[in-house]
Each structure stands twice: as C-alpha cells, then as structure tokens.
Amino acid sequence: MMLLRPGRRRSAYAVVALLALLLIGPTACGSDAPAATGTREIVVSIAGGTVSPAPARIEVSRGQNVRITTTSDVADMVHVHGYDLAVTLRPGVAGTIDFVADRDGLFEVETHGQELQLFQLVVR
Structure with missing residues (x-):
C-alpha cells in the first residue's frame, strides 16, 4: 500500500470524489431530461x-x-x-x-x- 503525505491524501480523495460524481451523477436523477427551472x-x-x-x-x-x-x-x-x-x-x-x-x-x-x-x- 502506498502512503500519501497529508496534503496529497486530500487531493487524492478529492479526485476520487469528483470521478464518482462524474460517473454516477447523471444517472442519480432517474431521468435523461434536463431539469426545468423556475x-x-x-x-x-x-x-x-x-x-x-x-x-x-x-x-x-x-x-x-x-x-x-x-x-x-x-x-x-x-x-x-x-x-x-x-x-x-x-x-x-x-x-x-x-x-x-x-x-x-x-x-x-x-x-x-x-x-x-x-x-x-x-x-x-
């Protein structure tokens, strides 16, 4: 297991969180249609x-x-x-x-x- 310094550990977590949002975010809404505003x-x-x-x-x-x-x-x-x-x-x-x-x-x-x-x- 590779150990990361504290500053880099936060950066790695941020990258993983961003990737997770990009991969599962669009399907989490349950619709491909964009949400209407107003x-x-x-x-x-x-x-x-x-x-x-x-x-x-x-x-x-x-x-x-x-x-x-x-x-x-x-x-x-x-x-x-x-x-x-x-x-x-x-x-x-x-x-x-x-x-x-x-x-x-x-x-x-x-x-x-x-x-x-x-x-x-x-x-x-």
Whole structure:
C-alpha cells in the first residue's frame, strides 16, 4: 500500500470524489431530461360557475415546479388528476397546490363540487 503525505491524501480523495460524481451523477436523477427551472404559476378564478381564464391546455416541462392558485366564490375542491393532489377552497380564499411536474402526459385539473374543468396540464 502506498502512503500519501497529508496534503496529497486530500487531493487524492478529492479526485476520487469528483470521478464518482462524474460517473454516477447523471444517472442519480432517474431521468435523461434536463431539469426545468423556475416555477410555472397558474392562476384561476371561478365566479358564478364561470372559469377565468377560459379552460385551455397549459404546457410545462417535465421537472418544472408548478403552482396552481385558485379562488372561487363558493366552497369547492380543486383536484389535479394523475398526481392525486387536491386543495379545499373556501369562498373568496385562494387555495394553492405546489408540485413538481415529474410525469409526462395530459392531466385534467377540475373542481369536484361544481364539476368544472379549470384546464388541462400537458407535461413534456
């Protein structure tokens, strides 16, 4: 076994750690797709049974943070299908759902009480 002086021992450990990160780092994420940056904020309001803005498809990148904020004039629940996330709405009080869009696909976001489609979330 070769003995290294203290200063060189640290350098050798640093090289081994760097090589380990380079070799296993890319696969540790579980995805070849680069992580998206920033948070996509989606704001929806419901008044008199009307969704504003009108329901549409909203695209986000896989790995992107998503924040859905919904305000309703009646008590209800907002649900993101496929992610099984929900928030209870009280009249006039904003409800927020935060998550990472880590699954590709088309996901319905709707209310349960009024059965309104708020939008379709497309993750690519």
